[in-house]
Amino acid sequence: MEALRKAILEQGKGIGDNIVKVDMFLNHRLDTGLIFDMGRELADYFRKDAPDLVLTVEASGIAIALTAAHFLGDIPVVFAKKAGTSTQSADMYTAVAHSFTHGNDNTLRVDRRYLPAGSRVLVVDDFLADGQASHALISIAEQAKCVLAGVGIAVEKGFQPGGRQLREAGVNLKSLAIVESIEDGKIKLAED
């Protein structure tokens, strides 16, 4: 996706050989117009797969999930929580995702009532690296006896195994931009 590629190359920063810092438009400050364009692009790609809800994880996935859901006809979004709260139901689907960014394990939780069996679920997230979050969300969708319509990602780190593993497993995956490598602070993107 051209607008996202441009934002990554012009504003993003490569740190070390692993970190793609895009928090100036994607996951701390949000470039609202770009987020909407990304949501529209994901919606256009997955419309044929007829998702009837979007599943993501707090916090950075919410904005892209919401705009994708909007352009898919205002279908609902469910976002998995990372921490328990006093107002949550005890009746949750859970799956563990290790976060390499935060250096910890997160137990993702979704209230069972919000994932009706048979729903066609589109998983959306801002990043795909080792695939931990995506696998956890797919596991939750499977526990709920939902159908996986696809996985839509803003930025895939192509040099980490998550994307390859999902494609090899036959998952309908669309990444709006794929980072091929980071060298000397310079981010190199795969061709569209």
Next chain:
Amino acid sequence: MEALRKAILEQGKGIGDNIVKVDMFLNHRLDTGLIFDMGRELADYFRKDAPDLVLTVEASGIAIALTAAHFLGDIPVVFAKKAGTSTQSADMYTAVAHSFTHGNDNTLRVDRRYLPAGSRVLVVDDFLADGQASHALISIAEQAKCVLAGVGIAVEKGFQPGGRQLREAGVNLKSLAIVESIEDGKIKLAED
């Protein structure tokens, strides 16, 4: 706001005399159409105050903040983080907010680069109860020498002091719905 009032009264649940459970449309599952209507309503209210960025806090504030920002002309959103990560800048504005829901203190953090001095900041959040999160966001805006354009809230708990304190301090506050009381599981709303 009529659509939000209807959703609270028909779907929301009162728990004890304090908890307004609306996670079936506002902060776990998102009713996408309703979230967009809420963002439009906040944008219409605050347009005269000419905000040029929306400031919120992860995770539940993001959806409403993004839609409000969209209807204000795709102005940027900045969401405060609750936890440090390996990719964050060390150069952050911080403010502490106690969460009565989670029973802990959160240090909200915003990268200094994303709050330019002189910006007209609209603070948006899903809930206003004791006002801890709003006060922390206002403090961060003040630290950044921004101008507070207003505070837009989805659901205010009118029986807790946050809203009253902000109004008495002269803050331009708009709550889309105000819960007056919870009795025997029944939520009572203030008149619009």
